[in-house]
Amino acid sequence: MTQTNLAAILGSPIPMIQIMDVGAAALGQDRYEELVTLGYANVIGFEPNPAEYARLQNREGPYRYLPVFLGNGGTARFHLARYPRCSSLLRPDPTVIDLFQTIDCSAADGNFHVVGTEVVKTVRLDDIGSDIVIDYLKIDVQGYELEIMRNGRKKLSNAVVIETEVEFIPFYENQPLFGDVQCFMREQGFVLHKFIDVGSRPFRPFNPPNPFYPISQLLFADAIFTRDFTRLESYSDDSLLKAATVLDLVYGSYDIAALLLNEYDRRRQTDLYRRYCEALNSRQLSTRFLNVLDRPN
Numbered sequence: 001m002t003q004t005n006l007a008a009i010l011g012s013p014i015p016m017i018q019i020m021d022v023g024a025a026a027l028g029q030d031r032y033e034e035l036v037t038l039g040y041a042n043v044i045g046f047e048p049n050p051a052e053y054a055r056l057q058n059r060e061g062p063y064r065y066l067p068v069f070l071g072n073g074g075t076a077r078f079h080l081a082r083y084p085r086c087s088s089l090l091r092p093d094p095t096v097i098d099l100f101q102t103i104d105c106s107a108a109d110g111n112f113h114v115v116g117t118e119v120v121k122t123v124r125l126d127d128i129g130s131d132i133v134i135d136y137l138k139i140d141v142q143g144y145e146l147e148i149m150r151n152g153r154k155k156l157s158n159a160v161v162i163e164t165e166v167e168f169i170p171f172y173e174n175q176p177l178f179g180d181v182q183c184f185m186r187e188q189g190f191v192l193h194k195f196i197d198v199g200s201r202p203f204r205p206f207n208p209p210n211p212f213y214p215i216s217q218l219l220f221a222d223a224i225f226t227r228d229f230t231r232l233e234s235y236s237d238d239s240l241l242k243a244a245t246v247l248d249l250v251y252g253s254y255d256i257a258a259l260l261l262n263e264y265d266r267r268r269q270t271d272l273y274r275r276y277c278e279a280l281n282s283r284q285l286s287t288r289f290l291n292v293l294d295r296p297n
Contacts (some may be wrong), residue, residue, distance in 0.1 A: 032080025125152025
């Protein structure tokens with residue numbers, strides 16, 4: 001990814017962005033890596049898997065990780081799947097999962113197959129230290145996202161951008177689906193901005209050459225929510241700059257970034273919108289809107 005020094009373009013410093021990454025174990029590059037590389041962000045992550053937590057401890061940079069299960073503050077049963085990224089505080093549902101190619105719950109070698117369970121203590125997001133602030137939340141915890149956010153309303157009140165994995169059919173028992181997440185987010189003052197990494201699998205026994213390519217059934221996506229852009233008064237001045245930076249560098253949402261910078265100009269009598277739009281004319285702009293995920297994830 002080509003680095004874009006927005007601070008130089010705007011002629012104004014970018015306030016430090018506080019990123020929270022829940023379910024921080026990742027394959028490959030973090031979506032927000034450019035924010036960190038440019039010195040615009042600090043990251044606090046939650047990763048209770050001991051092996052992944054140990055690996056993350058060796059990471060250099062503005063990263064801090066906690067081996068904590070976020071939840072409702074009570075105990076929960078953790079279901080360890082054969083493929084760790086399918087593990088969840090919810091039980092996988094074979095009647096749904098086994099309908100699709102490349103994913104399996106019943107077979108011993110299936111990626112969702114539960115190899116062990118453990119009773120764990122959870123911590124409410126709102127009970128995490130008062131020094132921890134969220135500007136930008138990225139959360140992917142296999143169907144448990146809504147429970148964590150329901151117990152983190154105070155923390156979310158400062159956020160301007162939220163990326164959460166959502167499902168459209170329940171891979172896990174009693175799993176909230178996209179509609180439940182969207183209703184909650186609207187109550188917290190957020191609107192759906194876009195879907196990215198939209199994914200599916202073909203129904204068995206149909207087996208195309210690429211079994212990861214979506215054929216018909218929508219299964220999952222990463223949903224991006226922004227603080228309501230029809231109520232710009234809900235943004236602080238710093239929040240306008242932080243949101244514009246995240247939306248530009250992470251999601252290629254140049255139009256809403258321009259909208260937010262224009263509001264900042266209106267309040268502060270600055271010239272950021274013009275400078276930004278002029279710079280866009282010389283940048284190679286990427287489109288990140290409803291992209292299809294046609295590979296393992």
